[in-house]
Amino acid sequence: MLGRVPPRALIVDDEAPAREELRYLLQEIGPVAQGAPVQVVGEATNGEEALVLLGSLEYDLVLLDIRMPGLTGLEVARAITGLVHRPQVIFTTAYPDHAVDAFDLAAADYLVKPFDAERLRRAVERALSAGPERTGEDAASAEARRPGEGNGAAGREPPNLVRIPVQKDGRTVLVAGDAIVYAAAARGYASLKLPDERVLVSFSLNELERRLQGHFLRVHRSYLVNLRHVRELVPDFQGGLALVMNDRQRSRVEVSRRHARELRRRLGI
The missing domain is CATH 2.40.50.1020 (LytTr DNA-binding domain)
Incomplete structure (x- = not known):
């Protein structure tokens, strides 16, 4: 990563209080492995919305609930495995019974609610230390390989x-x-x-x-x-x-x- 660019995070949870709690805990933990605090730049209330956001911006980290209306968190994690800049995934869920499936999808961590700022900090540190750094890759080639799009210019979303x-x-x-x-x-x-x-x-x-x-x-x-x-x-x-x-x-x-x-x-x- 060039300089101390804040790691970008997406929060995905169908419950507003859970999203607010994650925002609060991320503020509490302060600067992390890369010397800057995590910046929450997106929130999604379901898996479909999460995939749209993940196709619109490169994230370093996704805090992902599992049981949501529509697509589950596991299905979202599976859908983004082919991203050029694949964000690290931390599952945040009230259900401990999906941990094996989560780690099969190369999740950075699996947090069972409720958890505190220190537990989240350790998960974030682990995820970001393993995650891809931002590179100078040509933006057009990265855009062409967003989820749901084909390779090359023909697969890019029209500007409108x-x-x-x-x-x-x-x-x-x-x-x-x-x-x-x-x-x-x-x-x-x-x-x-x-x-x-x-x-x-x-x-x-x-x-x-x-x-x-x-x-x-x-x-x-x-x-x-x-x-x-x-x-x-x-x-x-x-x-x-x-x-x-x-x-x-x-x-x-x-x-x-x-x-x-x-x-x-x-x-x-």
Whole structure:
């Protein structure tokens, strides 16, 4: 791992109190093997939702319940065995009778509820010490091998079908790429401007740019715009350009001089 990048975790449990408890315990244990605290960047309430999130972002760690409506945790773990960047799996369950099956799937640990922060810390340390480090692998080749997709460019999800996970009121909401008017950089994260609201995400703008290709274009170091939502191109008072977007607020987005030519080319003007 380059530097002290926080390990990314996904919590999968159909019970909200259980997810909240895991978040609390992860905060309690603080920095782990890689010198940074675990960052929870996704929550799923069932196995199907977990697979969507695992296909949208690379995680280092999955805290996975077993008995859930729909797909079980064991089925989710089995489905992600072919991931290029396979996260380490820690099963967190109230039932001790699936441990053998869990370890057959190369689980890092199997925690039976209730457990405390110290027990979780040991499991996380073990998982992350065995897990894959983030590499500089080309993002396109990694994307092409997400679960449920074929190999090569033909298997990649079309940009308009890309969904970005957003945490809202303890739930993970999947925002469709086409619904995003533009994305803006913020300190340590980014915001997505939707037609009627603005939401924060844990992705950097560079990560969003890699995912939101096609009709998205970086027009400034701080802005990534959906060209389908551009309403007007107007000169600013310094002789540059600004975009007026078609959201409710008619937001204005600055265009840097070095991106202006590519913008005009993409818009055909």
